[in-house]
Amino acid sequence: MYPEREKVLTVHFENLISSPEETLRKICSHCTINFEEDMLNVPQVGSSMRKDEPGKSGIDSSRSGSWNKGGLNNAEIEICEEINGAMMERLGYKRSNLKGSFLQKLKLWALLPIKGSLSLLLNWSRTKGKLDYLLRRFTKI
Secondary structure (H helix, E strand, O other): OOHHHHHOOOOOHHHHHHOHHHHHHHHHHHHOOOOOHHHHOOEEOOOOOOOOEEEEEOOOHHHOOHHHOOOOOHHHHHHHHHHHHHHHHHOOOOOOOOOOOHHHHHHHHHHHHHHHHHHHHHOHHHHHHHHHHHHHHHHOO
């Protein structure tokens, strides 16, 4: 019914980190490229939850469930699940049904423009091209 869906491979993060080689082989097969062992040697950098370890490589299985290990508070989880709930259910994920307090959510929404702007400024060299594209795209009428 939807032949274009055959072009899309859904990969669950949990599968990638619990069975990295098997999952990566599946991805390679889907993309019709050869699997190479070195593909598993990804640098462990770029986490906002802990210090980068540039000398360390490989897929870190301890990352599974980080969102529920102090990475997000209940209000953040509730907002994420509200926004992404339908897709979560379609992909087989269950909602946690955690609820944040009204004050937690109010604080998050109030800080959103400040944090968003600060993120753009601190990552300006990485986002400049994307920001220019978005400005051009959304200012055309």
